[in-house]
Amino acid sequence: MNRLYDFTINPNDLSQAGIASSFIKNILKKLNVNREIIRRVAIATYEAEINVVIHSYGGKCNFIITDNSLNVTFIDYGPGIISIEEAMLEGTSTASKYAIENGFGAGMGLPNMQKASDHFSITSSKEGTVISMLFKLGGDLNDC
């Protein structure tokens, strides 16, 4: 049976950033998922969550756990990414002073998400950005 978890992400509030990532990390731990996979999920989802907080007008994310995979979707409500190609380059960032003062904005987020996930896709327009990531969890999961 699939499990579905939804979270709302508020803009410009880094104090709350990481709550969704922390939640899914703990769920995977309870399911006895391999530690290497949990680390990749935690890193990728945390980067995505931070991005919604520091770059967007707000958004949401959902996690769907199936028997052997985790599907993650982050959706925000704009203003969108002008050039995805440039945003995917390591070190390219349009982060605000607020983001940098709080330890983010190195321009590593999107490349890190792509490297950490088994499948990564991104689309963006003025209306918003959608990031989808798939993680293969391997084997049947223990119930929690």
Next chain:
Amino acid sequence: MILKDLVRVLDAEVYTKDIYEENLPTNYAFSCDLMSDALMLLRNAPFYFCDEGVLVTGLATVQGIRTAEMLDLNVIVLVRGKIPTNSTIEEAKRLGIIIIGTKLAMFSTSAKMFLSGVKGLSDL
């Protein structure tokens, strides 16, 4: 190296006394102010590195704590005399992450740790 030796070497203050474990191994460290760098470069680090690892940073906000949480790092060393807020300390305690602080700058902190036998990612 264990935590009590690290505290002595850095003349550090312990901000999370409730969860302080003086015998905790602290054999590895990663120093940065940008959490994105830690998240990128420690993604493929051996698990023993993070299990016995320390995040050395000047970032005293809750985001440093959450980054340590994502990477399974148990100790944060705050440099340059940065003092965490009560809410940051409470979040660290909730997650079992020990925060210590030193007045030393990041370079001197890292150098003293290295000379005491702590290894970085590039030294593995």
